[in-house]
Each structure stands twice: as structure tokens, then as C-alpha cells.
Amino acid sequence: MTHDALTALASPRRQEILRLLWTGERAAGDVSAAMPDVSFAAVSLQLKVLLEAGLVERRTDGQRRVYRVRREALGAVGSALERMWGDALWRLRVAAELAETRRGPRPGTPRRRRRLSRRSAS
Amino acid sequence: MTHDALTALASPRRQEILRLLWTGERAAGDVSAAMPDVSFAAVSLQLKVLLEAGLVERRTDGQRRVYRVRREALGAVGSALERMWGDALWRLRVAAELAETRRGPRPGTPRRRRRLSRRSAS
DNA sequence: CTTGTATTTTAGTTTAATCTTAAATACGAA
DNA sequence: TTCGTATTTAAGATTAAACTAAAATACAAG
Numbered sequence: 511m512t513h514d515a516l517t518a519l520a521s522p523r524r525q526e527i528l529r530l531l532w533t534g535e536r537a538a539g540d541v542s543a544a545m546p547d548v549s550f551a552a553v554s555l556q557l558k559v560l561l562e563a564g565l566v567e568r569r570t571d572g573q574r575r576v577y578r579v580r581r582e583a584l585g586a587v588g589s590a591l592e593r594m595w596g597d598a599l600w601r602l603r604v605a606a607e608l609a610e611t612r613r614g615p616r617p618g619t620p621r622r623r624r625r626l627s628r629r630s631a632s
Numbered sequence: 633m634t635h636d637a638l639t640a641l642a643s644p645r646r647q648e649i650l651r652l653l654w655t656g657e658r659a660a661g662d663v664s665a666a667m668p669d670v671s672f673a674a675v676s677l678q679l680k681v682l683l684e685a686g687l688v689e690r691r692t693d694g695q696r697r698v699y700r701v702r703r704e705a706l707g708a709v710g711s712a713l714e715r716m717w718g719d720a721l722w723r724l725r726v727a728a729e730l731a732e733t734r735r736g737p738r739p740g741t742p743r744r745r746r747r748l749s750r751r752s753a754s
Numbered sequence: 755c756t757t758g759t760a761t762t763t764t765a766g767t768t769t770a771a772t773c774t775t776a777a778a779t780a781c782g783a784a
Numbered sequence: 785t786t787c788g789t790a791t792t793t794a795a796g797a798t799t800a801a802a803c804t805a806a807a808a809t810a811c812a813a814g
Binding site for chain 4: 659661664673677680696
Binding site for chain 3: 573574
């Protein structure tokens, strides 16, 4: 757990992303789709911060970039987060958030952005 | 470890304060004196954030307010920080930082502020 | 090579955090 | 009560973080 990792972990937005990645690896676009109040670019930038802090790792799969949490980098904090996010309730919630975004117009939709208002979800 | 507590750790400045408090309780003025690049007021405000997040507790001793880290509130992150800041090298460094500020004109000095430049210390 | 999808990067804007100065409060001593 | 030290609070200015739109890059498929 480096200094940078701690700082990266402490941002609510990045916590949200980490939480979405917690139950399994996801492509950048899937994470973005589950966060309709921010742009794809914003998510990508935050993923970059997490990546550079060593909290996630990236893998290329065709044209998609798949991100995965590096639990080993989190050490003891990882277990704490596991207690927070690892339980059935959370998993269900994350699954719902991710599924919800798939219900819309499926293939080829250029990901129309919502009208941007106040920050809310957490 | 609440959500707010984790988020409070996001600021490098607050990490610095926490680090100074790590080896033992200190009065607000002592912390401030060890951070010559920011005003006393700024330190006081950050201490307030840490206090409200439950990461430190305050005790009144005469006219001084003494702050102490609430390790029990840090949970797993506490152990991570202990590994980071608990070793002899860090302790020595903190001791030096605190001692250094005592060498100057001691009593009654209205704490003259340094000329403020770029942020540097960590 | 061209098109289409997925994602990142750049550059500039907005928003939120942090900081400063000045004034206010708290406590102790005279 | 008045003064001096220690610290907090208020209001406004500065700075850094986060965000957006648009352009750029990456890969696959035709």
C-alpha cells in the first residue's frame, strides 16, 4: 500500500469505480455505462489514475480495455473493502447497476449521455 | 472505517497532519509549527475535517487543543499506515520536523509565517 | 484502405477544496 | 477586567481536481 495508492483510493468517484470492478473485471465502457452522470472520458481518466497508482491493471481484449482490481496491492485495506463490498447485498446492487445499463438500445448506440445534473449516486 | 473517514484521507495535507500526529498527540500549534508553508488557520481547518471524519480526537489542556489519532477508527487502513509511518525512520523524521520548529524564537512569538512558495514538503 | 466501435488524450472550463487575512472565541494570569 | 497566548471561525481569493467536448489512437472487419 503505497502513498499514491492511498490517495487514489480516497476519492469517492474512484471508490465508485473500484466498487464496480470489485466483483469482477469489466471493460471501460461497461464501467462508464454504469455511471450515467459522468462522461466516458471522465471515467477513462479516473481509471488511468487508478492504474498509475497500481490499484487496477489493464488487459486488452480485441478493441476493449478490460480493467481488474489488483487486490494484492490493497493489502489489509483490501480485506476491509471486501467486508464492505464483498457481501451478497453489494454484489446484487452492482450487478443491477451494470445490468440496468444493458437494457437500453443495445448494439452500436454511441452511448448518449444523460442530461448531467447534480451528483447523487454513491 | 466509514466511508467519510476513507475520503478524509484523500488530501495529502491531511495525510501529512496525520503523520505528524502518528507518533503521539500534539497541540494544534505544534502541528502548525511543523508545517511552515501553510497558515495556522489552514491547519486548524484540516484538523476540523479530520475530527469530523472521526480520524482524530481533541482534548483541551489549558489554552491548548491537543489532537490524537483515533487508530481504532482507521481499521485496516490503520495497519497500512502503521507499516508506512510506524517504522523507526519515519519516527525519527517526524521528531526532527517537530524539533526543528522549536529551535526558533521560543515564547510569545506570534508565529511569523514563511513567504509561501510552491508546495514541497511531504 | 475505409468504416465502425472502443477507448484515450488534449485543451479548456467548471466545480470543489484549500488557503489567506482578519476578526472572534477560549482560557489563564495579572 | 484587561492582557496575552492559543486556537477557531468567517469571508473571500487561489489552486487543484474533476469534468466536458472534440480530436486522436487502436483494433477489427469488410
